[in-house]
Amino acid sequence: FDHEGLTALSECSRCTSPGTENLGAHRVQLTGNVFSDVSSKVRWGGLVPGRGIMEDVDGSLTGFGAGTFLAATMPHLNIPGLCHDNYIEFPNTIVCGANLTSDPTNVKIRRLSFRNCRYGISYMYVSRHNGVGRTSIQQRSHSYKDPATGWAVGVVTQQTYNVSWFANPLYFQDVDIEATYLGPGEYIYLSFSVSDHWDHFRVTSLSGNNINQEINASESMPAANAPSGTSFYEGTSTLIVLLSGTDPALFLQKFNIRSHLCPRTGCPSPPPIPPPPSEATERESFTRNWSDAAQWPGGVLPAAGDDVTVPRAWRLKLDVQPPELGNLVIKGELFFDEARITTTLSAMTILIEGGNDMYPEGLLRAGTRNEPFSQTAVIQLLGNRRSPVLRLSFSRNAGSKVLVVLGALELYGMPRTPTSSHVHLGVAGNPLDSMITVDQSVDWKVGETIVIGTSDFDYDHSEERTITAVSGRVLTLDRPLRHLHYGASSAESIDGHTAETRAEVALLTRNVRIEGQEKWVDGHGCHVYVTSLQGYFYNAVGHVDLDNVEITKCGQRAPQRYALHFDQVLDGSESR
Numbered sequence: 292f293d294h295e296g297l298t299a300l301s302e303c304s305r306c307t308s309p310g311t312e313n314l315g316a317h318r319v320q321l322t323g324n325v326f327s328d329v330s331s332k333v334r335w336g337g338l339v340p341g342r343g344i345m346e347d348v349d350g351s352l353t354g355f356g357a358g359t360f361l362a363a364t365m366p367h368l369n370i371p372g373l374c375h376d377n378y379i380e381f382p383n384t385i386v387c388g389a390n391l392t393s394d395p396t397n398v399k400i401r402r403l404s405f406r407n408c409r410y411g412i413s414y415m416y417v418s419r420h421n422g423v424g425r426t427s428i429q430q431r432s433h434s435y436k437d438p439a440t441g442w443a444v445g446v447v448t449q450q451t452y453n454v455s456w457f458a459n460p461l462y463f464q465d466v467d468i469e470a471t472y473l474g475p476g477e478y479i480y481l482s483f484s485v486s487d488h489w490d491h492f493r494v495t496s497l498s499g500n501n502i503n504q505e506i507n508a509s510e511s512m513p514a515a516n517a518p519s520g521t522s523f524y525e526g527t528s529t530l531i532v533l534l535s536g537t538d539p540a541l542f543l544q545k546f547n548i549r550s551h552l553c554p555r556t557g558c559p560s561p562p563p564i565p566p567p568p569s570e571a572t573e574r575e576s577f578t579r580n581w582s583d584a585a586q587w588p589g590g591v592l593p594a595a596g597d598d599v600t601v602p603r604a605w606r607l608k609l610d611v612q613p614p615e616l617g618n619l620v621i622k623g624e625l626f627f628d629e630a631r632i633t634t635t636l637s638a639m640t641i642l643i644e645g646g647n648d649m650y651p652e653g654l655l656r657a658g659t660r661n662e663p664f665s666q667t668a669v670i671q672l673l674g675n676r677r678s679p680v681l682r683l684s685f686s687r688n689a690g691s692k693v694l695v696v697l698g699a700l701e702l703y704g705m706p707r708t709p710t711s712s713h714v715h716l717g718v719a720g721n722p723l724d725s726m727i728t729v730d731q732s733v734d735w736k737v738g739e740t741i742v743i744g745t746s747d748f749d750y751d752h753s754e755e756r757t758i759t760a761v762s763g764r765v766l767t768l769d770r771p772l773r774h775l776h777y778g779a780s781s782a783e784s785i786d787g788h789t790a791e792t793r794a795e796v797a798l799l800t801r802n803v804r805i806e807g808q809e810k811w812v813d814g815h816g817c818h819v820y821v822t823s824l825q826g827y828f829y830n831a832v833g834h835v836d837l838d839n840v841e842i843t844k845c846g847q848r849a850p851q852r853y854a855l856h857f858d859q860v861l862d863g864s865e866s867r
Contacts, residue, residue, distance in 0.1 A: 645831020
């Protein structure tokens with residue numbers, strides 16, 4: 292085996308032959324090894340990275356002493372001072388063992404497997420707790436066993452690992468975990484990022500004498516000798532689960548981790564929502580001004596960070612720039628002032644309350660259908676995925692950075708030319724071009740944003756640009772194009788039929804817009820949530836009327852919440 296490219300031992304963790312279909316990160320024990328004229332002792336087969344584990348029981352494989360562990364090189368296993376990957380006889384291999392470190396801890400590589408992750412598809416990510424050394428673990432399809440449609444990976448004991456999934460890396464909800472051969476004194480901490488405010492998590496044993504029994508949670512970081520499955524949830528962003536070898540008779544530990552939105556006592560029914568007895572049930576005939584301190588409680592204008600409620604009877608005009616608010620509840624009518632050039636309404640959350648036959652619904656508007664708003668009106672949602680969430684009931688969580696519509700949202704921006712707001716390229720746009728020519732006249736202005744659509748099969752070739760100059764049908768862009776966009780003076784005619792293959796150019800900018808604060812950070816933009824809510828004396832149905840409105844920096848990746856979301860809307864609701 293001294294020929295280049297040959298190796299004495301090979302392990303395949305993803306082969307489909309009958310003898311190896313269960314090898315997802317399983318351990319292979321080796322003893323009594325004798326090598327002759329071998330330059331490369333181990334090679335890792337299957338898809339890279341390989342996931343098998345080798346244990347040198349008596350030291351004859353590595354020469355580093357009994358109890359040395361080997362695995363394919365993966366970033367999360369390469370721990371300075373504990374594990375090494377620089378041995379010529381073991382290319383692309385991590386070697387861990389007590390004789391390789393001054394640390395008195397006898398580090399080992401143990402197998403973990405994961406399955407039944409609600410939002411887990413494709414790849415799982417494993418990294419050391421400091422965020423260094425992230426490894427992508429490919430999902431094993433249903434044709435494999437142990438785990439089928441799951442993930443298997445080796446990890447070093449006495450370490451803390453962050454675990455997440457490709458589809459929603461910051462939104463953990465539930466998963467089944469198996470840990471194999473954790474011996475006395477061995478432990479592994481798993482850390483899961485939590486982006487929503489769950490009430491609690493439950494870890495249930497699926498093995499041993501405690502099957503289907505919940506493992507008690509800890510009020511602080513659990514000690515390494517605590518029962519395996521002990522968890523700690525600090526209530527906002529992180530769940531820690533301890534896996535420990537406290538039961539030496541149990542070679543395979545199985546647990547289910549599940550999130551719960553409601554308290555352990557259960558989800559109580561929402562209380563009835565009758566109209567408050569002291570609240571007027573009709574809207575006032577006159578208009579109040581936000582700037583008039585005399586009408587606000589205590590004669591004081593709302594300050595930055597305040598929670599503000601617009602009473603049901605009020606018809607309130609935003610005649611000044613309000614401060615950035617906390618939670619804004621609109622029971623009455625709140626509308627933008629046409630006399631102001633620019634007004635931004637900023638809040639962590641906005642709730643437009645519903646109404647019924649007894650009292651009017653809440654309304655937030657800019658302009659009317661017959662008289663569109665001519666100035667600039669911005670509704671801005673503040674915060675991030677860790678910000679306080681808005682709960683509609685004990686069991687319904689609208690999340691953070693959200694505008695909830697249980698009443699009416701009516702926004703009317705100024706119409707543009709052309710009214711469709713999109714045209715086609717009159718001349719092809721080539722890579723490095725800083726000017727494009729459209730096929731018809733537009734009223735687009737310097738500083739506005741456009742998108743030049745793809746004209747090939749790659750959606751990612753659409754390009755967003757800002758207009759820096761306008762000369763007739765020629766638009767100058769802030770940056771050159773990166774891709775080819777097909778254009779021509781007219782659509783093609785084939786056998787008497789029109790085939791439109793030219794790239795579209797669309798105007799994105801509007802004078803009325805809903806936006807998330809700053810940029811789309813961590814995939815957590817704003818969320819416009821149109822829904823319904825029922826209760827005694829209460830049957831709120833949200834509806835919106837949006838015309839020439841821009842929605843930008845919105846949408847939430849984890850959990851998946853859309854920029855504009857219609858959910859549980861009862862019959863009779865409409866988007867007008």
